[in-house]
Amino acid sequence: MGKSDRVTERQLRVLTFLCLLSPMIRILPSAAVMFAGLPAWISPVPAFLLGLLYVKTLNLLTGSAPEGQGAAGMCVSALGPVAGRVFCIVCGLWLTFYAGFVARSAAERLLATVYPNGTNAVFIVALLLGAAFTASGMAKTLSRAAEVLMPIILGVAVLVILSAAPEMSVDRLLPVTYRDCARVLYGAAPIFDVLTGFCYFLFLRGFVSRPRGIRPNHFPWLAALSLMAFAITVVTLGTLGDSLAETMDNAFFMVVRNISVFGLVERVEAVVVAIWIVTDFIFLSALLMIVGEIWRTVTGATRHAVFSVPTAVLSGAAAFLIAGNAFELQKWSDFIIPITNIVFTVVLIPAALAVGKIRKKY
Amino acid sequence: MKRAAAIMLALSLALGLNGCGSGLTIFSNYRRLENIELVRTVTADAEGGDITATVYSDAGKESDPRMYQRTASSIGVALGELQLMALGRVALLSHTENMLIGEELAAESLGECLDYVERYSEMRLDTGLMIVREGTARELVSGLSGPDAPSSDVIKGFADNISRAGQGYVFSCREIIASLCENGYALAMCVAGEKAEDKLFESRGELDIRPRGLAVLTAEGISGFLDDEETTGALLVLSKYRSKDMDIPVGDTVVTLDLDGFETQVRPVFDREGALRGMKIKLHVSANIINLSGTAEVSRRDYRERAQDELSRELREAIEAAVGRSQEMGIDFLDLRGFAARAEPIKLQDMPGSFEEALPDLEVEVTAESSIRRTYDIMDPPQTAKDKEVKNPWENLIESLRDS
Numbered sequence: 001m002g003k004s005d006r007v008t009e010r011q012l013r014v015l016t017f018l019c020l021l022s023p024m025i026r027i028l029p030s031a032a033v034m035f036a037g038l039p040a041w042i043s044p045v046p047a048f049l050l051g052l053l054y055v056k057t058l059n060l061l062t063g064s065a066p067e068g069q070g071a072a073g074m075c076v077s078a079l080g081p082v083a084g085r086v087f088c089i090v091c092g093l094w095l096t097f098y099a100g101f102v103a104r105s106a107a108e109r110l111l112a113t114v115y116p117n118g119t120n121a122v123f124i125v126a127l128l129l130g131a132a133f134t135a136s137g138m139a140k141t142l143s144r145a146a147e148v149l150m151p152i153i154l155g156v157a158v159l160v161i162l163s164a165a166p167e168m169s170v171d172r173l174l175p176v177t178y179r180d181c182a183r184v185l186y187g188a189a190p191i192f193d194v195l196t197g198f199c200y201f202l203f204l205r206g207f208v209s210r211p212r213g214i215r216p217n218h219f220p221w222l223a224a225l226s227l228m229a230f231a232i233t234v235v236t237l238g239t240l241g242d243s244l245a246e247t248m249d250n251a252f253f254m255v256v257r258n259i260s261v262f263g264l265v266e267r268v269e270a271v272v273v274a275i276w277i278v279t280d281f282i283f284l285s286a287l288l289m290i291v292g293e294i295w296r297t298v299t300g301a302t303r304h305a306v307f308s309v310p311t312a313v314l315s316g317a318a319a320f321l322i323a324g325n326a327f328e329l330q331k332w333s334d335f336i337i338p339i340t341n342i343v344f345t346v347v348l349i350p351a352a353l354a355v356g357k358i359r360k361k362y
Numbered sequence: 363m364k365r366a367a368a369i370m371l372a373l374s375l376a377l378g379l380n381g382c383g384s385g386l387t388i389f390s391n392y393r394r395l396e397n398i399e400l401v402r403t404v405t406a407d408a409e410g411g412d413i414t415a416t417v418y419s420d421a422g423k424e425s426d427p428r429m430y431q432r433t434a435s436s437i438g439v440a441l442g443e444l445q446l447m448a449l450g451r452v453a454l455l456s457h458t459e460n461m462l463i464g465e466e467l468a469a470e471s472l473g474e475c476l477d478y479v480e481r482y483s484e485m486r487l488d489t490g491l492m493i494v495r496e497g498t499a500r501e502l503v504s505g506l507s508g509p510d511a512p513s514s515d516v517i518k519g520f521a522d523n524i525s526r527a528g529q530g531y532v533f534s535c536r537e538i539i540a541s542l543c544e545n546g547y548a549l550a551m552c553v554a555g556e557k558a559e560d561k562l563f564e565s566r567g568e569l570d571i572r573p574r575g576l577a578v579l580t581a582e583g584i585s586g587f588l589d590d591e592e593t594t595g596a597l598l599v600l601s602k603y604r605s606k607d608m609d610i611p612v613g614d615t616v617v618t619l620d621l622d623g624f625e626t627q628v629r630p631v632f633d634r635e636g637a638l639r640g641m642k643i644k645l646h647v648s649a650n651i652i653n654l655s656g657t658a659e660v661s662r663r664d665y666r667e668r669a670q671d672e673l674s675r676e677l678r679e680a681i682e683a684a685v686g687r688s689q690e691m692g693i694d695f696l697d698l699r700g701f702a703a704r705a706e707p708i709k710l711q712d713m714p715g716s717f718e719e720a721l722p723d724l725e726v727e728v729t730a731e732s733s734i735r736r737t738y739d740i741m742d743p744p745q746t747a748k749d750k751e752v753k754n755p756w757e758n759l760i761e762s763l764r765d766s
Contacts, residue, residue: 114483244543257487260488
């Protein structure tokens, strides 16, 4: 990476927030309701606390790494040149596959909600093409784009949620008792799963120029993301009830479809679709950039940009081959992807980073 | 140079995808504005083993109301054909306000219609749903339509105002689907067409739309119907009234009360063993006197109290009728379980047996209180806070003695 391609700690956090918003609005509230039922609307609270603990732990593990070194470099120095590179290749392949899954999910979501007669190939190709183009650019461009888009996305999301709120009934959110604690924690699992995506952005840490002595504050973006999860879940469950929300693939979208502001503004789902597309696009671009950075570390190349197009092609292949139809994709989305994600973000990558910390490699 | 080339390439690709004339577009459901027929009302009726779907498009006063009809094996197929093949125009269902379903079809396959509304991305869940009794939905909606009174306007007016008139409530598809999913039952507004005898102007349709109580729906179809009194009771418990006018006999007079405030409290009663023994339903209503047949001093306290007692009795009987019907059917359409769960969640979870088993034998105690706030009698102006402060306590005492 060139010395000119530097981002600030804040820009990386904004990028992380915007990227993780994509899977968050994809899985919620269905995933949380599937685990927790009615009390799912409380689940973002423990998920936030767990997420904060997780992020603090990762910061402890990586905080003393030298400037310019990302998680890939840390893993190589922690596990040795061979084992470290093998580990990075495994991570890179997983993230390439994950990018394909994200592209396919985005396409299927558009087909299910807006373009019922379309084909997913158009959306997959368009998304990956745009993402590859962006990922081959500089990290600071992507981060700056995220910084510019974030207030727009947040503003629109807040407006949509506020417009949907009058339709909800508090009765649908009750009763919740102390006996529901375990269910609330189960419901926090998928939300925490999304928050652990923070781990992948450690691979972009090498781009961050850090003034000495200043510790990054992760509270605001984690709180904002959890608050967004809370708002989406509360509005959806308060409007549809948990039984109906659980049966729907895009329950929040269904709620948005019914928004009517004084009979003057109706059918505003296009803005939600815009949020989906923008966050998916940024997320895919970031994933391709992360994978490019991993390949750069493994091969010793000077620039990550050269890997963007081949990675996008591989991700595209994964997107087409992963599932024959939306039902098969749902199985991936419900079980295989979250579990694999947790294995990488909570077990493998932190373990590798911990080894480096114990061996005092950074 | 490289950047400019990339931008040019992207723009040229975008130009190719705009769909103008080329047919190459990402908008797979693209429709030309001039070909769109905006549907406001959809009806569905059973036709042999098939379903006849009819859509009514009368969005603008300038354009003539239009009606398109298709019969197919399912409502999805029928509406799908209608959307694509209705006289060369595309029927857009995204702004459908109300859906009327014939009683026969509702009894057989209401679930299929609700599934369609939930599944099809163009429909909205807040579409009002009514079940048409005494005839088909198609006949009713067609009969409502007149040259200057499009049927969709009449139906929308009915749906918007029926709860204000205190004669019913049009539940939306969302409310019905959510209740069926959550509880296994739901209520739906029933309507029927009546010959419009008091036709004020010729341009109105031949029929009037009239309320016919509520239907109790379960996953199997229609389980029964509620009469007017039971409907009033059910809507009072469910807090679905916005206002209601009632004629109450008080002595030799009949007073018309405008009920404008409702508050229902429902609490479960458990015995020492934790078994659910009964429910207490407490209703508080505020009302105003808006008309009087006969002669009476409506400002007198004793008259108002008699009117309040009569009103409370009528409302209590309405709720008791609804509760009795619910217990008789064994279907908790008043959502008593929901009230109990919110009030005493732990006790309800721990009670022996299920709520459904306990429902038929529950002792339900209904109390109703009403208060008349205003009489609208020019001799009895409403008191302001200032008046009350200024009034001498002795005057209050004398006034109350005089009243009694």
